[in-house]
């Protein structure tokens with residue numbers, strides 16, 4: 001009996017410790033020109049399966065409710081927010097909560113796909129995301145040329161954002177040593193997705209981790225990057241148009257590892273063995 005008691009005690013403590021170790025993560029959705037009702041469960045599933053997060057979802061009122069001002073989840077409870085949201089601008093109080101907590105390094109941010117279309121008139125948000133889906137006067141553009149050099153196109157010159165290519169595309173790592181992508185092949189094939197191009201923004205304090213060559217623009221478009229906002233960490237990928245794109249095991253790994261990095265600055269979630277290769281897409285069912 002004594003052995004059993006000791007076992008229960010140790011096992012109980014271990015369980016409590018692992019529960020405490022989980023990173024509190026909040027997905028925000030509720031308005032989007034994409035099917036958030038279908039994609040949030042995929043995001044949630046991926047994050048839960050990693051075992052590293054306790055995941056909550058906060059859904060805003062719909063536009064018809066005319067109640068966005070009342071939406072104010074308690075962000076202090078979380079270490080990281082994943083934005084699956086592209087809709088009305090939040091109320092001033094929530095904007096302030098968000099800016100303060102992120103700037104103080106208490107809340108990490110993960111921006112997925114159309115979340116970078118949101119909040120065009122919110123300067124701090126534009127800084128946080130680095131660049132997003134904007135008209136050609138929405139800031140500078142960044143691309144990588146064939147020699148691997150980063151090229152900046154000034155605000156107002158060239159095209160506004162688009163997805164001039166949709167389909168499977170290769171992701172090329174530009175900093176293979178960054179904790180989020182370390183251990184991934186330097187080139188891997190992503191499932192069918194919209195390949196965002198000509199993204200625009202202040203592009204301040206950003207670190208480019210991965211690009212994808214667009215057959216639409218004939219240059220390498222930013223596909224994975226981080227932004228330093230004050231003391232805060234922002235992780236951004238414009239991948240993830242729909243369920244097909246999100247079921248790519250490459251996207252899933254980028255999402256879970258990017259979320260852990262945004263929350264803690266470190267990554268412990270392993271790269272899955274069945275990761276995509278340079279020539280083969282790998283997806284979960």
Ligand code: ZN
Pocket residue numbers: 034113114194240241242
């Ligand atoms: Zn899309």
